[in-house]
Amino acid sequence: MISTLEEKPHIPAAPRKRKVPGWAVAMLGVAGAIALLSITSYQTNFPQLTSSGTTQTAVRLALPILLAGLGGLWAERAGVVNIGLEGMMIMGTWGAAWAGYQWGPWAALVAAVVFGSLGGLLHAIATVTFGVNHIVSGVAINLLGAGLTKYLSTLIFLPLSNNPRQSPPVQSFDTFSAAGLGDWLGELEADQRLFISDVAGILRGLVTGVSPLTMIAILLLPLSYWLLWRTRFGLRLRSVGENPHAADSLGVKVYFHKYVAVIVSGGLAGLGGAALVLNPGQLSYLEGQTGGRGYIGLAAMIFGNWRPGGLLGGAALFGYADGLQLRSGGETVLALVYGVVLLLGVIVVWQLFRRKWFSAAAAIAVAVLMYLLYISLDEIPSEFVSYAPHMVTLAVLAVASQRLRMPAADGLVYRRG
Amino acid sequence: MSSSTSVGTGEHPAVVLTGITKRFPGVVANSDVHLTVRRGEVHALCGENGAGKSTLMKILYGMQPPDEGTIEVNGEQVRFRTPSDAIKAGIGMVHQHFMLADNLTVQENVVLGAEALHGIGQKARRRIIELSGKTGLNVDPGVLVEQLGVADRQRVEILKVLYRGAKVIILDEPTAVLVPQEVNELFDTVRGMQEQGYTFLFISHKLDEVRAIADSVTVIRRGTTVGSADPKTVSSRQLAEMMVGSELPSPETRESTVTDTVVLDVKGLRLMTPDGSRPILDDIDMVVRSGEVVGIAGVEGNGQTELVETIMGMRKAGSGTITLQDQDLTKLGTLARREAGIGYVPEDRHRHGLLLTQPLWYNRILGYQTRRPTAKGIWLDTDGAKKDTERIVADFDVRTPGIDVPAAALSGGNQQKLVVGRELSGDPVLLIASHPTRGVDVGAQALIWDEIKRARAAGLAVLLISADLDELIGLSDTIKVMLRGRLVADADPSTVTPEDLGSAMTGAGSTSAAVQETAVVEEGEN
Numbered sequence: 042m043i044s045t046l047e048e049k050p051h052i053p054a055a056p057r058k059r060k061v062p063g064w065a066v067a068m069l070g071v072a073g074a075i076a077l078l079s080i081t082s083y084q085t086n087f088p089q090l091t092s093s094g095t096t097q098t099a100v101r102l103a104l105p106i107l108l109a110g111l112g113g114l115w116a117e118r119a120g121v122v123n124i125g126l127e128g129m130m131i132m133g134t135w136g137a138a139w140a141g142y143q144w145g146p147w148a149a150l151v152a153a154v155v156f157g158s159l160g161g162l163l164h165a166i167a168t169v170t171f172g173v174n175h176i177v178s179g180v181a182i183n184l185l186g187a188g189l190t191k192y193l194s195t196l197i198f199l200p201l202s203n204n205p206r207q208s209p210p211v212q213s214f215d216t217f218s219a220a221g222l223g224d225w226l227g228e229l230e231a232d233q234r235l236f237i238s239d240v241a242g243i244l245r246g247l248v249t250g251v252s253p254l255t256m257i258a259i260l261l262l263p264l265s266y267w268l269l270w271r272t273r274f275g276l277r278l279r280s281v282g283e284n285p286h287a288a289d290s291l292g293v294k295v296y297f298h299k300y301v302a303v304i305v306s307g308g309l310a311g312l313g314g315a316a317l318v319l320n321p322g323q324l325s326y327l328e329g330q331t332g333g334r335g336y337i338g339l340a341a342m343i344f345g346n347w348r349p350g351g352l353l354g355g356a357a358l359f360g361y362a363d364g365l366q367l368r369s370g371g372e373t374v375l376a377l378v379y380g381v382v383l384l385l386g387v388i389v390v391w392q393l394f395r396r397k398w399f400s401a402a403a404a405i406a407v408a409v410l411m412y413l414l415y416i417s418l419d420e421i422p423s424e425f426v427s428y429a430p431h432m433v434t435l436a437v438l439a440v441a442s443q444r445l446r447m448p449a450a451d452g453l454v455y456r457r458g
Numbered sequence: 459m460s461s462s463t464s465v466g467t468g469e470h471p472a473v474v475l476t477g478i479t480k481r482f483p484g485v486v487a488n489s490d491v492h493l494t495v496r497r498g499e500v501h502a503l504c505g506e507n508g509a510g511k512s513t514l515m516k517i518l519y520g521m522q523p524p525d526e527g528t529i530e531v532n533g534e535q536v537r538f539r540t541p542s543d544a545i546k547a548g549i550g551m552v553h554q555h556f557m558l559a560d561n562l563t564v565q566e567n568v569v570l571g572a573e574a575l576h577g578i579g580q581k582a583r584r585r586i587i588e589l590s591g592k593t594g595l596n597v598d599p600g601v602l603v604e605q606l607g608v609a610d611r612q613r614v615e616i617l618k619v620l621y622r623g624a625k626v627i628i629l630d631e632p633t634a635v636l637v638p639q640e641v642n643e644l645f646d647t648v649r650g651m652q653e654q655g656y657t658f659l660f661i662s663h664k665l666d667e668v669r670a671i672a673d674s675v676t677v678i679r680r681g682t683t684v685g686s687a688d689p690k691t692v693s694s695r696q697l698a699e700m701m702v703g704s705e706l707p708s709p710e711t712r713e714s715t716v717t718d719t720v721v722l723d724v725k726g727l728r729l730m731t732p733d734g735s736r737p738i739l740d741d742i743d744m745v746v747r748s749g750e751v752v753g754i755a756g757v758e759g760n761g762q763t764e765l766v767e768t769i770m771g772m773r774k775a776g777s778g779t780i781t782l783q784d785q786d787l788t789k790l791g792t793l794a795r796r797e798a799g800i801g802y803v804p805e806d807r808h809r810h811g812l813l814l815t816q817p818l819w820y821n822r823i824l825g826y827q828t829r830r831p832t833a834k835g836i837w838l839d840t841d842g843a844k845k846d847t848e849r850i851v852a853d854f855d856v857r858t859p860g861i862d863v864p865a866a867a868l869s870g871g872n873q874q875k876l877v878v879g880r881e882l883s884g885d886p887v888l889l890i891a892s893h894p895t896r897g898v899d900v901g902a903q904a905l906i907w908d909e910i911k912r913a914r915a916a917g918l919a920v921l922l923i924s925a926d927l928d929e930l931i932g933l934s935d936t937i938k939v940m941l942r943g944r945l946v947a948d949a950d951p952s953t954v955t956p957e958d959l960g961s962a963m964t965g966a967g968s969t970s971a972a973v974q975e976t977a978v979v980e981e982g983e984n
Binding site: 272283287448 | 540545553556557559560
């Protein structure tokens with residue numbers, strides 16, 4: 042007799058229902074993050090961690106990353122790796138400055154989108170039509186973006202600003218603030234009560250000095266989600282990124298969807314460039330202004346597992362790290378290290394609960410290291426502080442990139458037939 | 459089916475192909491093909507791989523235009539430029555290699571490209587659930603395709619075709635990926651749908667299946683139709699001879715050449731899943747002797763691939779020993795194991811066996827980069843490699859214009875002959891053959907069988923993994939059944955039937971004298 046085993050192999054996996062809906066997880070994550078920051082700021086006595094000023098700066102700095110990340114999302118969902126986001130963003134900054142100093146901020150936005158889209162179009166022609174390796178084409182576009190804008194700045198901006206590396210000042214957007222609400226939140230913030238003041242500070246930062254560009258960017262996120270996940274066009278676009286052969290066999294125009302996706306991707310990256318130029322602290326084109334934010338946007342998207350919600354989380358994280366170092370300097374960033382120790386503590390408990398001894402041990406080791414760092418230093422050296430967002434990117438990607446699921450045909454060159 | 463009353467009343471045949479000719483640079487893929495499919499029948503199209511079946515179906519499905527000839531659907535002449543034209547005419551195709559996006563849900567896969575019918579929301583979902591019953595698919599449309607097994611994926615493919623309102627369904631080698639029980643379920647589905655008026659074009663080279671399911675058979679050889687047959691009266695052998703145009707081989711090897719010399723000795727081999735939660739290989743003990751073919755039967759995904767890759771050193775065993783002719787291989791790398799005398803025909807020749815873009819002689823070097831005749835000292839010997847490739851091409855009848863063409867230019871059968879020829883070079887003592895004749899035509903299959911038999915007679919030990927149970931029973935001296943990472947039963951190939959094996963493979967209770975439980979099998983913890 043063959044011994045009888047209860048179940049057959051290869052039974053299709055039962056429909057796996059998510060126990061908690063996605064938005065609830067997101068809300069929980071946000072609440073957790075605020076609680077963590079709140080405790081950290083209370084323990085270390087750095088109210089700047091959750092002040093409205095920090096939040097406001099964080100939002101401003103998260104914008105370019107968010108837009109670049111959205112650009113990455115569009116391209117990669119259609120199966121085209123877009124490492125050229127940085128280059129398209131650079132082209133966007135130049136376009137925004139060029140149109141911005143002549144015709145104002147709205148023209149800057151349009152020009153930035155157009156310039157970025159041109160970069161996207163180039164990437165699409167190279168990767169989709171000619172089958173160039175996506176990384177090679179992307180790197181080429183990064184080099185081209187930097188070189189082209191340098192040339193154009195020398196040609197056009199030099200006579201106006203007497204500086205080949207900078208454009209004439211650009212007119213900024215009028216910003217909006219929710220006055221009554223902001224004042225009330227400001228009072229709450231000033232009270233310095235645990236959690237409530239922190240929430241108030243963050244909210245106040247979110248409703249103060251909001252530019253139209255911020256609103257556009259925030260709206261683009263749900264819009265992209267709706268387009269990509271809730272429409273026929275989006276389904277087709279995503280199918281092209283998952284299995285272009287299957288899509289083609291069902292009459293989906295693979296090349297067309299890839300082209301659209303990559304051009305939109307370039308446009309969004311260009312808009313991210315405009316967000317840098319129209320940043321109130323700067324208001325002009327500067328050579329090297331993007332500072333790798335295109336890459337960080339890509340990283341934010343990867344961190345977000347190729348989903349818009351996760352991408353927002355990633356952009357917020359990197360924007361916050363950037364904003365904090367700009368606004369408050371080394372001491373506060375050090376306070377953040379304390380927050381990381383707290384976070385690691387939570388992770389240790391969670392890993393112990395799941396009986397992942399190795400991960401728990403690793404988390405403990407890192408936590409101890411971070412804590413030693415925290416108590417032995419008065420502040421993070423200023424040379425190092427400006428790299429905080431990059432370090433956060435590195436650390437987060439190293440830890441978080443293990444369970445990610447990229448589109449199956451991402452980065453593969455598709456040939457018909 | 460009220461929505462499609464247009465079909466099922468007229469006297470016209472469902473599909474008529476007349477004088478179809480298709481040329482590619484250097485080859486004529488189809489020449490003067492005639493095919494008539496009556497409405498409501500299951501019409502089988504048989505032929506070797508490379509005979510032109512796939513090209514013909516691509517033409518019928520609008521993926522390629524014919525150079526000459528006409529296509530009639532329901533009596534009207536049509537011209538398809540794209541698959542959507544064919545779909546509009548009511549023709550749907552289920553591809554041999556599934557055209558599914560794993561990371562999309564069943565519903566998304568089904569509605570893709572046909573969103574205009576019922577949108578992509580609730581209405582589409584209801585329609586899919588309605589049609590699911592016909593295909594025997596019992597999963598929620600919101601499930602990701604990657605969570606489905608092979609048989610269910612095939613049902614999703616059929617569902618896709620139904621959703622588009624197809625009445626003529628092309629099934630391209632649908633049974634290649636299924637075990638016998640699943641084949642029976644598929645045939646039940648096909649018969650059920652046939653009663654509801656659907657027409658099937660069933661492409662296969664498995665002749666028993668063709669005779670079991672088809673109402674009529676058309677045979678295609680070297681690009682042209684050579685005749686039709688009534689599956690009720692024709693024998694598989696006659697059909698096969700029509701396909702190849704000559705006498706036929708069989709995998710049978712009855713005279714035993716098994717010796718007492720142990721070549722491969724596997725003891726207590728264990729392998730865990732990457733996350734360490736459960737074993738993929740659980741305490742495998744196995745011996746392969748010189749001149750013996752040991753066959754492993756099992757539903758795919760029960761550890762056969764991992765067993766082979768662990769013996770080859772591509773995966774690191776958790777515990778246990780692997781000994782080849784008194785040499786302990788357990789700690790050696792893959793190259794060292796190959797040099798110790800293991801030849802390896804991988805299950806997926808495109809992923810593991812060949813570099814498709816490289817010339818044949820270059821592929822000859824792979825795995826032999828340290829040995830004569832393809833290497834001298836630390837240098838590769840390209841002349842030696844080329845000369846030896848010529849030998850393989852001649853001895854193994856690899857049909858190719860030359861040894862400088864890329865491997866991708868060869869048909870699957872010829873690629874496989876090259877791989878088998880390479881792996882039998884350099885006098886291996888053990889050959890591990892994973893699905894050695896999967897997706898190859900009858901001619902190549904016969905040659906590969908002959909070569910394995912010849913090497914076995916010369917004292918080669920062979921470990922054979924195959925989903926083709928006839929091949930397994932025909933070639934093997936001993937068959938072991940693998941289920942969930944364990945060798946759960948032994949079978950005697952001289953008495954066992956494919957059905958017995960199939961039951962043992964799925965762990966179903968039925969049994970026969972020919973299949974015997976090997977060891978005490980404890981119930982799994984999960």
